[in-house]
Amino acid sequence: MRNALDGLTVIDFTQIGAGPSCTMLLADMGARVIKVESPAGDIGRTLGPGWVGEDAALYHGFNRNKLGMALDFKKPEGLDIARRLIATADIVVESMRPGVMQRAGLAHAQLEAQHPSLIYCSISAYGQQGPYSQRAGVDGVLQADSGLMSLIGTPGGEPCKVQAPIVDVTTGYLACIGILAKLQQRSRDGRGGHLDVSLLNSALALQQSSLTSYFADGEPPVPSGSAAPYSAPNQAFETKDGWLMVAAYSAERWASLCSVLDLRHLEKDPRFATSPLRVANRAAMTHELTVAFMRRSADEWIAPLQSADILCAKVARYADIAAHPQVAANAMLPAVDVPGFGTLRMPGFPINSASANTAGFTPAPACGQDSALLLRELGLKDDEIEELIQSGAVRSPAETVTGAEA
Known part of the structure; x- marks a missing residue:
């Protein structure tokens, strides 16, 4: 090239x-x-x-x-x-x-x-x-x-x-x-x-996705921090020492996340049964998951989450990027x-x-x-x-x- x-x-x-x-x-x-x-x-x-x-x-x-x-x-x-x-x-x-x-x-x-x-x-x-x-x-x-x-x-x-x-x-x-x-x-x-x-x-x-969504239903988007407006959980969660971005909005990954966090009761909670319901009830979901994530550091969560095929990453600072092994590779x-x-x-x-x-x-x-x-x-x-x-x-x-x- x-x-x-x-x-x-x-x-x-x-x-x-x-x-x-x-x-x-x-x-x-x-x-x-x-x-x-x-x-x-x-x-x-x-x-x-x-x-x-x-x-x-x-x-x-x-x-x-x-x-x-x-x-x-x-x-x-x-x-x-x-x-x-x-x-x-x-x-x-x-x-x-x-x-x-x-x-x-x-x-x-x-x-x-x-x-x-x-x-x-x-x-x-x-x-x-x-x-x-x-x-x-x-x-x-x-x-x-x-x-x-x-x-x-x-x-x-x-x-x-x-x-x-x-x-x-x-x-x-x-x-x-x-x-x-x-x-x-x-x-x-x-x-x-x-x-x-x-x-x-x-x-x-x-803004391909957000503008198309607006013209589909007429609902203007609102700021939602790190959270994706179209799926949940798909946002950053605070841990004991930093922030962790987690995307577990498919049914399989939601079940796996509940298991890893020892929150299996949430899997059966009707408020969180589907991704659209979790989006609608995001505040309640975020509270439940944050309490669990705060028990460990971001690094301590990475291995169990990845072992369960849950998409995740620490919210990196530029100093982390300078030493990032994949960036180097x-x-x-x-x-x-x-x-x-x-x-x-x-x-x-x-x-x-x-x-x-x-x-x-x-x-x-x-x-x-x-x-x-x-x-x-x-x-x-x-x-x-x-x-x-x-x-x-x-x-x-x-x-x-x-x-x-x-």
């Missing part, structure tokens, strides 16, 4: 989370991804705490395996370089507000005639068309506006969000899927095309060497992970890190590159112009 897209070039006009997660996946699969930033850099570089040198860890987590170019689109020379880069590309991914790329002359409709095989993916908050298309939005705003936030938290509590940027990452993965589908289509007819991928649509897709936390910082571990490539993550990754580029190299590839001479840098149209570390290539 790490060389599946060898030979493809991607120009990446994205920042923060959704777009960069898409282009990072393409880079992880072997595409040559050129990340184009403004001279000020990707906003994601500033979103700490969690710092890797002067840049936020968030930036590093979404931008490995890319080359870095920094251009000022407000200068004609910068725009010209952007057009020349696009002319070398198979794929363009952009996450500007709808209309920005068109005003720059870089929208798909403006490029299609000259580059008919170009696959062009636009990522935005609400989509390219419609009454909200000009609204900006980020992960948390779309968790709210999509209804996702109404599912999260505890009854009567304040609104909560998934603290990992789940809408951003899902949008990036869906954009990548769309691009891969377009590549397959292009292999048949030679034509590219435009993809419109939005955070709103991605957030709605995350999957090689899902590879180390990346970051100049000036040292070794940084991060989630790796998630498909065929054990083999895919042993090939190693290059760190996220410094702002403009490869500008000189990429300009030379476009045919520019060192004096022309230096002129672009002095004009502010391009940002590049001085040593990449006057010294060895990046």
Whole structure:
């Protein structure tokens, strides 16, 4: 998988989370991804705490395996370089507000005639068309506006969000899927095309089961903490020293759970005879099971529960993940060497992970890190590159112009 897209070039006009997660996946699969930033850099570089040198860890987590170019689109020379880069590309991914790329002359409709095989993916908050298309939005705003936030938290509590940027990452993965589908289509007819991928649509897709349930019976969902709204028991229970997630909602596993907890009388309790009844009487069920679970530690419960084929896991903290034996077996936390910082571990490539993550990754580029190299590839001479840098149209570390290539 790490060389599946060898030979493809991607120009990446994205920042923060959704777009960069898409282009990072393409880079992880072997595409040559050129990340184009403004001279000020990707906003994601500033979103700490969690710092890797002067840049936020968030930036590093979404931008490995890319080359870095920094251009000022407000200068004609910068725009010209952007057009020349696009002319070398198979794929363009952009996450500007709808209309920005068109005003720059870089929208798909403006490029299609000259580059008919170009696959062009636009990522935005609400989509390219419609009454909200000009609204900006980020992960948390779309968790709210999509209804996702109404599912999260505890009854009567304040609104909560998934603290990992789940809408951003899902949008990036869906954009990548769309691009891969377009590549397959292009292999048949030679034509590219435009993809419109939005955070709103991605957030709605995350709610496939809950939205479908709402349209089936008209009942709006309510926050239920760790508990699944459609089955019980399927939630976290407090133990003597921590929390344990347990899924035992089938008839067989419910009977086994009652046996393991020495609560066999609950198996015959009419309030708990089926999963829908247990959902309806969840508070009473939770009380009975919690009293039993509190007798032992989470670790002490794991073995008897697993022996009874009951699905369970401790509610892990990140320190647990760092030492998790299966995470290690999957090689899902590879180390990346970051100049000036040292070794940084991060989630790796998630498909065929054990083999895919042993090939190693290059760190996220410094702002403009490869500008000189990429300009030379476009045919520019060192004096022309230096002129672009002095004009502010391009940002590049001085040593990449006057010294060895990046």
